[in-house]
Amino acid sequence: MELKEKLLSSFIAFENEYSSENFFISELRNEAIKNFETTGFPSKKDENWKYTSLKKVLNKEFSIFPKNEHVVEYNKVQPYFIGDIDSYKIVFIDGKYASHLSQTTHEGIDVCLMSAALSEPKYQLIIENYFNKIATQSGLNALNTAFCKEGAYIHIKKNRVSEKPIQIVHLCTGEDPALLLQPRNLIVVDENAHVRIIERHQSMTKNPTLTNSVTEIFASKRCNIDYYKIQNDKSEASLVDNTFIAQDSNSDVCVHTFCFGGKLTRNNLNFFQNGQYIQSTLKGITIIGEKQHVDHSTLVHHLQPNCESHQDYKGIFSDNSVGVFNGKVIVEKEAQKTNAFQANNNLLVNDKATINTKPQLEIFADDVKCSHGCTIGQLDKNAMFYLKTRGIPEKEAKALLMYAFANNVLESVKIPQLNKRINEIIADKLGVKIGFDL
Amino acid sequence: MLKIDNLHARIDGKSILNGISLDINPGEVHAIMGPNGSGKSTLASVIAGKEDYEIRQGKIIFEKEEISELSADERAHKGLFLSFQYPVEIPGVTVTNFIKTSLNESRKAKGLEEMPANKMLQLIKEKSEMLEIDRKFLSRSLNEGFSGGEKKRNEIFQMAMLEPKLAILDETDSGLDIDALKVVANGVNKLKSSENATLLITHYQRLLDYIVPDFVHVLIDGKIVKSGNKDLALDLEKNGYDWIKKEVAKQ
Numbered sequence: 027m028e029l030k031e032k033l034l035s036s037f038i039a040f041e042n043e044y045s046s047e048n049f050f051i052s053e054l055r056n057e058a059i060k061n062f063e064t065t066g067f068p069s070k071k072d073e074n075w076k077y078t079s080l081k082k083v084l085n086k087e088f089s090i091f092p093k094n095e096h097v098v099e100y101n102k103v104q105p106y107f108i109g110d111i112d113s114y115k116i117v118f119i120d121g122k123y124a125s126h127l128s129q130t131t132h133e134g135i136d137v138c139l140m141s142a143a144l145s146e147p148k149y150q151l152i153i154e155n156y157f158n159k160i161a162t163q164s165g166l167n168a169l170n171t172a173f174c175k176e177g178a179y180i181h182i183k184k185n186r187v188s189e190k191p192i193q194i195v196h197l198c199t200g201e202d203p204a205l206l207l208q209p210r211n212l213i214v215v216d217e218n219a220h221v222r223i224i225e226r227h228q229s230m231t232k233n234p235t236l237t238n239s240v241t242e243i244f245a246s247k248r249c250n251i252d253y254y255k256i257q258n259d260k261s262e263a264s265l266v267d268n269t270f271i272a273q274d275s276n277s278d279v280c281v282h283t284f285c286f287g288g289k290l291t292r293n294n295l296n297f298f299q300n301g302q303y304i305q306s307t308l309k310g311i312t313i314i315g316e317k318q319h320v321d322h323s324t325l326v327h328h329l330q331p332n333c334e335s336h337q338d339y340k341g342i343f344s345d346n347s348v349g350v351f352n353g354k355v356i357v358e359k360e361a362q363k364t365n366a367f368q369a370n371n372n373l374l375v376n377d378k379a380t381i382n383t384k385p386q387l388e389i390f391a392d393d394v395k396c397s398h399g400c401t402i403g404q405l406d407k408n409a410m411f412y413l414k415t416r417g418i419p420e421k422e423a424k425a426l427l428m429y430a431f432a433n434n435v436l437e438s439v440k441i442p443q444l445n446k447r448i449n450e451i452i453a454d455k456l457g458v459k460i461g462f463d464l
Numbered sequence: 465m466l467k468i469d470n471l472h473a474r475i476d477g478k479s480i481l482n483g484i485s486l487d488i489n490p491g492e493v494h495a496i497m498g499p500n501g502s503g504k505s506t507l508a509s510v511i512a513g514k515e516d517y518e519i520r521q522g523k524i525i526f527e528k529e530e531i532s533e534l535s536a537d538e539r540a541h542k543g544l545f546l547s548f549q550y551p552v553e554i555p556g557v558t559v560t561n562f563i564k565t566s567l568n569e570s571r572k573a574k575g576l577e578e579m580p581a582n583k584m585l586q587l588i589k590e591k592s593e594m595l596e597i598d599r600k601f602l603s604r605s606l607n608e609g610f611s612g613g614e615k616k617r618n619e620i621f622q623m624a625m626l627e628p629k630l631a632i633l634d635e636t637d638s639g640l641d642i643d644a645l646k647v648v649a650n651g652v653n654k655l656k657s658s659e660n661a662t663l664l665i666t667h668y669q670r671l672l673d674y675i676v677p678d679f680v681h682v683l684i685d686g687k688i689v690k691s692g693n694k695d696l697a698l699d700l701e702k703n704g705y706d707w708i709k710k711e712v713a714k715q
Contacts, residue, residue, distance in 0.1 A: 407516075412552040414536035415512050415545070416562070416622060417570035423537070426565060430556030430605075 029084050029206075030066055034059065036090050037172060044175060051144050051174075054158055058171035065164040077350040077382040078321040083264045083290050086234045088206040090173070092120040096199045098230075100127060103197055106228045111443045113224075114192045116178045120199055121207045123176060127195075134186050135221075140177035140210055152181060156214055160270040160298060161240050167268055170240040174210035177241075182219040182249075191222040191441055196239075198263070200231025211241040215249045222252040222441060229263035229288070241269045245277040247301065252440055253281045258451055259288030261316070266292045275301030275330075282439060283310040284448050286455050287318035287347070296325040297335065299361075304333040311432045311448075312341040312349060313455050315375075321350035328361040328391075337368040340432040343379035354386040355396065362391050368398040373405065373431055375424075425456035465490050465661050466511070466630055471522035473510050480506045482686035483522070488630065491658040495672055496665050497697060498683035499705045504665045505549060507683070508634040511663075512546035513539045527629065541573035543629030547619040547636055554606040559618065560588065562606050563625050570626060591624040595651045612639030613648075620651045627655075632663045637671035649674030669701035682708055 037059045041052070067084060068075040098119050107115070114137045117127035123139055130138045143149040144157075161167045178194045196209050207227075215221055229235045245251055257265060265288060271279055283293055297306045312320050326335040341349045351370040372381045385398040405427050413423035429452060439445040466488040473481040480503045488494055498504050510517050511524060513536035524532050531539055554562070568578045579587070592602060595617055607615050616636055623631050633652065637645055652675050656662065664675060672680075672694060680696040681688045684705065689712045690696065700708075 406552070409552045409554055411509075411512075411514055411536060412548065412554075413566075415540055415548075416566040417537050417540035417573065417626065418566055419537045419569060419573075420535070422565065422569060426557055426562075427554070430554055433556045 029088060033090060033169065034063055040091075040173060048144055050150075050154055051157075055172050055174070058163070058168040061164050061168035062172055065168065068165050074323060074352070077348075077352075078290070078292055078319065080290070083236055086204040086236070088204045088234075088236060089202045090206050092122070092202050092205060094201070095122055096120055096201050098124070098127070098197065098199060102230070103127065103195075103228075106195055106197065106226055107193060108191075108224060108441070108444050108447055111191060111441065113190045114188075115195065116192070117195045117197065118176065118209065119197045120201070120205060121176055121196075121209065124197075134183060135188050136179065136181040137192055138179050140179045140212060141175055143179040143212065144175065149179070152214060156242065156244055157212060158242070160242050160272050161268065162270075166238050166266055167240055170208045170210055170238050170268070173208050174240070177210040177212070179211070180213040180221070180223070182215045182221045184216040185218045186216070187220040188222070191224055194223065194225045196227045196237065198229040198235045198237075200229060200233035200235070202233070204234040205236075207235060207237045207239075209237065209239045211239070213241065213243045215243070215245050215251055217246045218248045219246070220250045222254075224254045224256065224441075224444060226256045227259065227263070227265050229260045232260055232262050234262040235264070237263075237265045239265065239267050241267070243269065243271040243279070245271065245273040245279050247274045248276045250277070251279045253279070254439070254441070254444060255281070255283045255285075255293070256448075257284065257288065257291055258286035259291075261289060263288035264290040266294070268294045270296045270298070271306075272298045272300055273304045273306060276303045277301070278305040280307035280309070280438065282435070283322065284451070285310060285312040285314070285320050285322075286451060287312075287314040287320055290319045292321040292323070294323050296327070298327045299329055299333045299335070302330050302332045304330070306333070306335040307438070308335070308337040308339070309435045309438060310339040311435045311452075312339070313428070313432070313452065314342075314347040314349070315344040317346050319348045321352070323350070323352040323354075325354045325356070326366065328355070328357040328364045328366060330360060331362045331364070333361065334365040335367065337370075338435060339370045340435055341370070341372040341381060342375065342428050342432060343372065343381055344375035346378045348379070349381040351381070351383040351400065352386065353384070353398070355388070355398070357387075357389040357391050357394050357396065359390040362393045364391060364394040364396070366394070366396040370400040371431070372400070372402045373428060374402060375405070375428075422458050425453070425458040428456055429453075465527060466663075467523075467525040468511075469523045469525070471510070471524065472520040473506065473517045474520055475506070475517050479520075480517070480686050481510065484683075484686070484688055486681065486688065488661050488663060490629075490661055492679065493656070493662045493664065493675060493677045494679045494681065495677040495697065496663065496681045496683050496688075497667070497669075497700055502683045503686040504683055505634055506686075508546055508632045508665055511632060512536055512544060537569070538573075540626075541570055545623050545626055545628030545631045547616070547623060547631065547633045549635040549638060551607045551615045551619055553608045553610075555608045557606050559602045559604060559606055563588065563622060566622065567625055587625065591621055594624065594654060595621050596647055597621055613641065613644035616640055616648055617644065617651075620648050624651065624655055628660065630661050630663065631655075632665065634665045635667065636664070637666055637668060645671065646674060669697045672697050684709060684712065
């Protein structure tokens with residue numbers, strides 16, 4: 027049976043099991059499955075999916091619900107946490123909440139579970155005001171909404187500063203031969219509040235997994251959100267990350283995506299600027315090889331005047347890997363004095379790697395500053411010779427130049443331990459043991 | 465220490481070096497002078513191991529070993545150093561990080577442990593003071609936005625850190641004002657010993673007032689056509705290269 031048919035028929039059973047909980051959600055799910063039935067999975071005919079095909083990912087016999095609950099010891103998953111910081115943790119194993127690995131809270135801030143938020147009356151108002159309000163209502167997003175039941179629920183209340191970062195970690199044990207995961211996160215940050223979040227999806231075996239994740243983030247006035255995505259998965263793990271961020275006046279939201287790949291990774295990162303004097307920052311480092319495929323599709327929608335957006339994506343592609351950058355910026359007629367900047371710089375390490383980069387600017391206002399630039403280059407031969415005459419061997423010299431190419435993106439990482447970890451992953455990815463952190 | 469025997473090299477089918485022979489012993493300072501396009505920088509690059517050049521004939525023996533087949537980093541590990549005419553800018557790598565990587569990779573190649581961080585910092589401090597290098601400079605990106613003088617000073621700083629047996633200084637004087645030239649020359653002189661040697665490549669005699677050579681060689685059309693002592697450099701400064709060209713033509 028095709029995955030789509032399997033999903034449609036599974037929905038009835040799923041809905042029977044969960045429908046009693048919340049009428050509002052039940053309605054949404056039913057509507058969503060209808061939308062998914064109409065729109066289906068995206069294909070290459072869809073302009074937004076021109077360079078990324080899900081065909082090779084969808085042809086597995088995915089379980090839609092994991093068979094059993096699996097327990098995982100902390101020491102097995104410890105490498106996937108930024109372990110040396112005091113943090114809140116919301117951890118899922120095969121889509122189910124793992125309380126023994128987590129640390130949640132309700133003290134001034136809510137760091138807990140989507141399942142609780144969807145079922146308990148005290149969250150009803152927030153859910154009705156925010157849930158599924160900015161996510162797209164078709165395709166993979168509709169599919170996620172139809173089956174949504176678990177994920178992270180974070181609510182930072184007015185004037186609160188979450189001193190500890192929050193780590194959201196989705197683990198997949200591989201106990202099921204192939205597993206489809208659909209986490210759903212909701213993050214609401216009230217006026218003047220601050221929060222830092224690290225999100226990671228991690229498969230622990232080589233069994234195929236497909237994660238179709240949807241995250242909605244609401245940034246109220248003057249709030250500050252730092253969001254870090256770490257994507258460094260196994261060779262058969264695929265991820266479609268759909269993130270939607272609505273910002274109100276004077277808010278500052280920064281998303282870093284550190285993408286070291288899995289099989290296929292697609293990041294749909296969407297910003298909606300609904301107020302004035304907003305800062306939106308999108309940064310990314312992508313380093314992939316083998317046959318990995320990474321697609322960053324970004325959207326920044328400038329709806330109001332006097333706002334800024336900055337995009338800076340660096341990519342390093344080797345072997346037969348494929349990269350895609352599709353950066354869309356829309357500046358509406360009302361959005362005068364917009365300052366939108368976009369850069370996508372790529373390094374192709376050999377002849378077989380591919381990058382498709384496509385900036386897309388739609389500007390309807392006349393008093394704006396918008397710039398974009400994309401480059402595709404190779405390592406500078408003279409620089410290589412220079413490093414080698416200083417005794418630095420070929421491999422290390424390459425690594426040093428690649429690191430130098432990407433590392434300005436790390437300067438804006440505000441968690442030092444995370445910075446260190448990303449440095450380590452990069453050194454590991456480039457296959458060298460040189461300290462980059464002096 | 466270095467023995468070059470009848471070296472021929474070309475790039476993109478164009479012959480640049482046409483039979484160079486040169487002997488350098490420990491404790492010696494040699495200068496190679498010559499007009500533009502005579503092959504001076506090519507010679508430096510070929511000795512250092514730039515892969516763009518094809519060696520057609522001849523040998524490069526360094527410390528009793530034929531090094532023509534070795535890569536640039538392997539030559540560096542043996543104690544060769546090339547100070548670049550145009551040092552490459554590498555944004556994103558600090559001077560400190562660079563020199564630390566460089567020194568430790570060289571140590572690794574010799575089977576030594578990495579240098580402990582405190583020892584490394586001490587060494588950096590010592591050598592940078594010798595070359596009157598500001599500490600702030602060390603945390604800047606390598607050569608990025610450096611003035612001509614800063615770049616050259618940084619080259620000599622790297623040389624001081626790596627302590628090569630043979631240092632080839634390619635047009636180290638170009639782009640330097642007189643004060644910067646004195647600092648750089650002073651640094652080079654301080655690093656000289658009876659164990660190491662220096663090969664200066666220069667257009668002008670000026671540098672040789674500060675770093676006094678034992679031998680001066682004149683390179684024309686990829687060949688050493690005349691060798692002498694430091695007085696030869698003064699002759700060239702006064703009379704140019706034409707008289708040598710004529711002398712060569714007569715032979």
